[in-house]
Amino acid sequence: MIRFEGVTKVYDTITALRHVTFTIEKGEFVYITGPSGAGKSTLLKLIYLAERPDSGNISIAGWDYKSLKEKAVPYLRRNVGVVFQDFKLLPNKTVYDNIAITLRIRGFKEREIKERVYEALKMVNLRHKADAYPPTLSGGEQQRATIARAIVGEPTILIADEPTGNLDADNAAGIMRIFRNIHSKGTTVVFATHNRELFRNTGMRVLRLDSGNLVADEIG
Amino acid sequence: MRYPLKVALKSLWLERWINLLSILSIGVGLFILGFVGFILYNVEGLTKGAPERLTITVFLKDEIPRTDIQRVIDSVKKRAFVKSVRFISKEEALEELKEALRESAYLVEGIDENPLFASLVIRLKGDGLNKKDLDAFLASLRKEKIVDEVIFGEEVMNKLLGVITNVKIGVVVVGLLFCVAIVFICYSTVKMLFYRRKEEVEIYKLLGATKGFIRSPFLFEGLLLGLGGGIIASIGNLLVSKFLEELSNPTLPFMRYVVMPEEIVILLPLIGMTLGVVGSAIALGKIRY
Ligand SMILES: Nc1ncnc2c1ncn2[C@@H]1O[C@H](COP(=O)(O)OP(=O)(O)OP(=O)(O)O)[C@@H](O)[C@H]1O
Numbered sequence: 001m002i003r004f005e006g007v008t009k010v011y012d013t014i015t016a017l018r019h020v021t022f023t024i025e026k027g028e029f030v031y032i033t034g035p036s037g038a039g040k041s042t043l044l045k046l047i048y049l050a051e052r053p054d055s056g057n058i059s060i061a062g063w064d065y066k067s068l069k070e071k072a073v074p075y076l077r078r079n080v081g082v083v084f085q086d087f088k089l090l091p092n093k094t095v096y097d098n099i100a101i102t103l104r105i106r107g108f109k110e111r112e113i114k115e116r117v118y119e120a121l122k123m124v125n126l127r128h129k130a131d132a133y134p135p136t137l138s139g140g141e142q143q144r145a146t147i148a149r150a151i152v153g154e155p156t157i158l159i160a161d162e163p164t165g166n167l168d169a170d171n172a173a174g175i176m177r178i179f180r181n182i183h184s185k186g187t188t189v190v191f192a193t194h195n196r197e198l199f200r201n202t203g204m205r206v207l208r209l210d211s212g213n214l215v216a217d218e219i220g
Numbered sequence: 221m222r223y224p225l226k227v228a229l230k231s232l233w234l235e236r237w238i239n240l241l242s243i244l245s246i247g248v249g250l251f252i253l254g255f256v257g258f259i260l261y262n263v264e265g266l267t268k269g270a271p272e273r274l275t276i277t278v279f280l281k282d283e284i285p286r287t288d289i290q291r292v293i294d295s296v297k298k299r300a301f302v303k304s305v306r307f308i309s310k311e312e313a314l315e316e317l318k319e320a321l322r323e324s325a326y327l328v329e330g331i332d333e334n335p336l337f338a339s340l341v342i343r344l345k346g347d348g349l350n351k352k353d354l355d356a357f358l359a360s361l362r363k364e365k366i367v368d369e370v371i372f373g374e375e376v377m378n379k380l381l382g383v384i385t386n387v388k389i390g391v392v393v394v395g396l397l398f399c400v401a402i403v404f405i406c407y408s409t410v411k412m413l414f415y416r417r418k419e420e421v422e423i424y425k426l427l428g429a430t431k432g433f434i435r436s437p438f439l440f441e442g443l444l445l446g447l448g449g450g451i452i453a454s455i456g457n458l459l460v461s462k463f464l465e466e467l468s469n470p471t472l473p474f475m476r477y478v479v480m481p482e483e484i485v486i487l488l489p490l491i492g493m494t495l496g497v498v499g500s501a502i503a504l505g506k507i508r509y
Pocket residue numbers: 011012014015016034035036037038039040041042043085194
């Protein structure tokens with residue numbers, strides 16, 4: 001489903017990723033971990049094409065990065081739901097509209113959009129906040145709104161960048177339940193976190209990064 | 221199609237003061253464009269009939285065989301811009317003179333030798349006439365052996381044709397300038413709207429929006445700005461033409477021609493929409509994923 005082959009990404013003078021190679025199969029749940037600045041976000045950005053590799057090749061859902069036409073980029077992105085580290089919610093749109101936009105982009109009818117948005121909101125337990133504006137939400141609620149937006153389009157790959165950062169243990173556990181639930185429906189999940197507690201003894205696969213190098217591929 | 225239109229309308233409303241200003245500027249621009257078109261239309265109307273009212277009189281030498289005259293008449297008739305040719309013999313000329321003098325006909329009564337000349341009276345068509353062809357035509361007439369003198373209000377005609385040409389050039393230049401100005405207004409307005417929503421656009425891209433999805437609300441905005449300006453300009457032009465019609469006196473031949481072509485009501489909004497879309501397309505430029 002996701003394959004990195006000797007991928008290197010350089011920002012000006014910083015090498016954020018150095019010759020990284022791994023494969024994630026369909027339906028896997030994989031944690032990406034490592035200290036701050038290790039390159040976790042960069043790796044995820046390469047998957048949803050927010051960044052381009054400087055060398056190496058990436059293949060996602062059967063699409064080869066090198067032969068990917070510019071025109072195909074939006075359609076590839078529709079297969080990848082992303083929970084951004086900085087949320088990227090639009091402050092001047094309601095929670096409902098923030099989530100609905102994902103489906104409007106895909107040309108869904110408003111009736112179906114309504115059905116699906118409420119279903120996604122129910123999954124993250126945020127139905128009562130549909131008409132609220134993001135700045136009026138708590139951190140955990142914004143986090144869940146972002147998750148709802150990522151899953152509403154039923155992507156084949158779900159990517160999450162520190163979706164439990166700054167949350168208390170209870171909230172974090174709630175969010176982990178949401179992810180396991182989505183994973184159980186067959187979605188491939190790539191989950192970046194520096195919090196070891198989240199994957200300790202889960203038996204899930206963990207890719208460990210350090211200063212841009214992939215240093216371990218182990219079971220948590 | 222419905223969603224981008226909704227987004228465009230909402231965005232226009234959110235920035236309503238700036239957009240109102242743009243619509244008014246576009247309206248003024250299109251109004252002047254319409255007014256310039258109105259001037260062109262009326263100049264055309266005024267001058268169209270003018271050459272028809274002018275005739276070329278060709279005085280012929282005495283004692284010329286009829287066949288030579290007929291040859292010249294035939295060659296004149298071949299010209300596209302000649303409406304008619306009439307031959308007036310010496311005798312007819314005298315009759316006409318007598319007719320014209322009527323009461324004072326005794327003046328010419330005593331003359332036994334006809335002092336008048338035979339002539340050709342050539343009438344011109346109004347349209348399809350240009351200065352170069354006309355000059356060449358007059359020169360060729362003068363070269364004919366049987367021709368004694370050619371009388372034509374050349375000075376007047378040339379001046380008129382020159383004025384028409386200058387007015388047309390002026391109208392085109394002014395029109396183009398205003399088109400560019402309108403495109404620029406739409407360009408800067410949409411550019412500003414786009415920058416205000418840059419963050420939003422970046423997020424849409426990451427969520428899988430196509431270029432078309434990103435562009436269309438902005439193109440609709442440009443289109444609506446142009447449409448709004450066009451409607452204002454149409455109303456303005458209609459009011460002005462009503463006013464001029466009231467002023468114009470049907471007994472003054474000049475003023476009779478002051479009319480506003482009705483198409484302008486549709487044309488100005490159409491031009492506005494086109495220029496609006498062009499301006500916003502330039503403002504958006506190339507969108508990269
Ligand atoms: N746009 C950018 N321009 C320049 N340098 C960047 C950019 N994005 C990331 N970097 C650098 O690349 C390195 C890896 O960054 P990245 O965001 O991938 O780290 P991370 O593992 O996600 O860290 P964190 O746990 O703090 O989110 C860092 O040193 C960072 O400063």
